[in-house]
Amino acid sequence: MGTRMQRLPTFRSPIRGVWFTSVLASVLLIVLPIVTITGFISWAAYGPQFGQSMPGDVGWLRIPSFDWPTEPVWLYRLTQGLHVGLGLVMVPIVLAKLWSVIPKLIETPPVRSVAHLLERISLLALVGGILFEIITGVLNIQYDYIFGFSFYTAHYWGAWVFIAGFVAHVVLKFPTMVTALRTRPFLELMRIRVADTVPDADDESGLAATDPTPATISRRGALTLVGGSALFVAVLSVGQTTGGVLRSTAILLPRGRSYGNGPNDFQINRTAQSAGVTDAQTGDAWRLTVLAGGTEVMLSRAQLEQMDMHTVELPISCVEGWSTVQTWTGVRLRDLAAVAGIDAVDTGEVRSLEPVGSFNRVTFGGHQMMHPDSLLALRVNGADLSLDHGYPARIMMPAIPGVHATKWIESVEFFGENA
Numbered sequence: 261m262g263t264r265m266q267r268l269p270t271f272r273s274p275i276r277g278v279w280f281t282s283v284l285a286s287v288l289l290i291v292l293p294i295v296t297i298t299g300f301i302s303w304a305a306y307g308p309q310f311g312q313s314m315p316g317d318v319g320w321l322r323i324p325s326f327d328w329p330t331e332p333v334w335l336y337r338l339t340q341g342l343h344v345g346l347g348l349v350m351v352p353i354v355l356a357k358l359w360s361v362i363p364k365l366i367e368t369p370p371v372r373s374v375a376h377l378l379e380r381i382s383l384l385a386l387v388g389g390i391l392f393e394i395i396t397g398v399l400n401i402q403y404d405y406i407f408g409f410s411f412y413t414a415h416y417w418g419a420w421v422f423i424a425g426f427v428a429h430v431v432l433k434f435p436t437m438v439t440a441l442r443t444r445p446f447l448e449l450m451r452i453r454v455a456d457t458v459p460d461a462d463d464e465s466g467l468a469a470t471d472p473t474p475a476t477i478s479r480r481g482a483l484t485l486v487g488g489s490a491l492f493v494a495v496l497s498v499g500q501t502t503g504g505v506l507r508s509t510a511i512l513l514p515r516g517r518s519y520g521n522g523p524n525d526f527q528i529n530r531t532a533q534s535a536g537v538t539d540a541q542t543g544d545a546w547r548l549t550v551l552a553g554g555t556e557v558m559l560s561r562a563q564l565e566q567m568d569m570h571t572v573e574l575p576i577s578c579v580e581g582w583s584t585v586q587t588w589t590g591v592r593l594r595d596l597a598a599v600a601g602i603d604a605v606d607t608g609e610v611r612s613l614e615p616v617g618s619f620n621r622v623t624f625g626g627h628q629m630m631h632p633d634s635l636l637a638l639r640v641n642g643a644d645l646s647l648d649h650g651y652p653a654r655i656m657m658p659a660i661p662g663v664h665a666t667k668w669i670e671s672v673e674f675f676g677e678n679a
C-alpha cells in the first residue's frame with residue numbers, strides 16, 4: 261500500500277470504474293471508425309488520381325484510389341454528413357471517456373517498463389490525435405482558414421497519428437472492455453440509485469476511486485447526461501442539412517452564413533465579390549469555351565439556352581458539413597461533349613472565372629462528365645442562377661463534394677480518344 265498513489269479529490273467519484281469507462285468505450289469503438297473512414301472517403305472523393313485531393317502528396321500512406329461513384333446522388337452528402345455530424349456529436353462522449361480515465365493518464369511513475377513506455381506513447385497518440393482532430397475540425401467548420409498551416413494537411417496527418425494510437429489501444433484494451441461489460445450486467449448497474457452508488461468492489465482497473473466521496477449522480481444519470489449532450493449537439497447541427505426553420509438553430513457550423521433571395525435562397529459558400537469575379541466578366545460578353553482536342557467552341561448564354569435543357573434535383577454537400585438539395589436546370593455536359601465532337605470521354609476539366617483558389621479548376625472522371633444528370637447549370641428552382649450562386653453557369657453533378665460544384669464557369673474541356 262505504501263507506494264499507492266494518492267488520488268486527487270476530483271478523482272473520487274464512485275461512478276468511476278472499468279464498467280463506466282467500457283460503456284463509453286463501446287460507443288466510441290463504433291463511432292470513431294465511422295468518423296475516420298468517412299474522412300478518408302472524403303479525401304478519395306476529391307480525386308487523388310487527378311492530383312486534387314488535399315494533401316496531395318501523402319507518400320505510402322495513400323489509400324487506394326478509385327472512381328468516385330455518381331450513384332446514389334446523396335453519397336457524399338451522407339459520408340460527409342456522417343463525418344462532420346458524428347464528429348461533433350461524439351465530442352461529449354470523448355470528453356466523458358477522457359474524464360473517466362484521467363487517473364490513468366496522469367499516473368505515477370509515468371513509465372515503469374518498456375512495455376509500459378510503448379503503451380504510454382500509444383496513449384499520447386490516441387489522446388493527442390483525437391483532440392487535435394476535434395480542434396482542427398471544429399475550427400475549420402467555424403472559421404475561414406484561420407490556420408497558419410494547411411487544415412487539410414494537418415487533419416490528414418493527425419488522423420494517422422490518431423489511428424496508430426487507436427489501433428494500439430483497442431488491441432490492448434478490447435479484452436478488458438468485453439470482460440467488464442460481460443461480467444457486470446448493464447441493466448443492473450443502470451438501476452442503482454444515487455444513494456446506493458459505490459465503486460464496484462472487484463474493480464482492479466485502477467480507474468475506480470479508492471477513496472470515494474458520496475455519490476452526487478448515479479451511473480445512469482451520468483450516462484444520460486453524456487447521451488443528452490450528444491443529442492443536444494445533434495439537434496444544434498441538423499439544421500445544416502434540413503434547412504427551413506431549423507437553419508437558424510444550426511449554430512455549430514456557422515461558416516459562411518450568407519444566403520440568396522427567392523429561388524436562390526440557400527447558403528452561399530463564397531460570394532462573387534470575395535471570389536474576385538466581376539460583373540464585366542459575367543455580363544453579355546461572357547462566353548463558355550468548350551474544348552476537345554483541337555476543337556474550340558465558344559457559346560454565349562443565349563446559345564446555351566437554345567440547347568436541350570434538363571432539370572434535376574441534386575444536393576450541394578459541402579465538406580464543412582452543410583448540405584442543401586435544390587432543383588437545377590441546364591445543359592448536359594455530355595451534350596457539350598457532342599458539340600465539341602467527342603463521345604468517348606476519359607476525363608474532363610472545368611475552369612472558373614475565379615482567378616485564384618484551390619478549386620478554380622477541377623478534373624472529373626469520364627463517368628462523371630458523361631452522366632445524364634451532370635449539368636452545366638444555368639438556373640436553379642426555375643430562376644436564373646444568382647451571381648453569388650455561380651451565374652452565368654455552374655457545375656452540378658451527382659454525388660460530388662460541394663467544393664467541386666464549380667461556380668462562374670469559363671471553360672469545359674474534354675479529354676478522350678477522339679479528342
Ligand SMILES: Nc1nc2c(c(=O)[nH]1)N[C@H]1C(S)=C(S)[C@@H](COP(=O)(O)O)O[C@H]1N2
Pocket residue numbers: 526527528529530535576577578579612613614617619620648649650662663664665666667668
Ligand atoms: N469558383 C468557385 N466555385 C465554388 C466555390 C468557390 O469558392 N469558387 N466554392 C465551392 C464550395 S466549397 C461549395 S460548398 C459550393 C457552394 O455553392 P453555393 O455557394 O452556390 O451554395 O460551391 C463550390 N463552388
Ligand SMILES: [Mo]
Pocket residue numbers: 529577578579580662663
Ligand atoms: Mo464547400
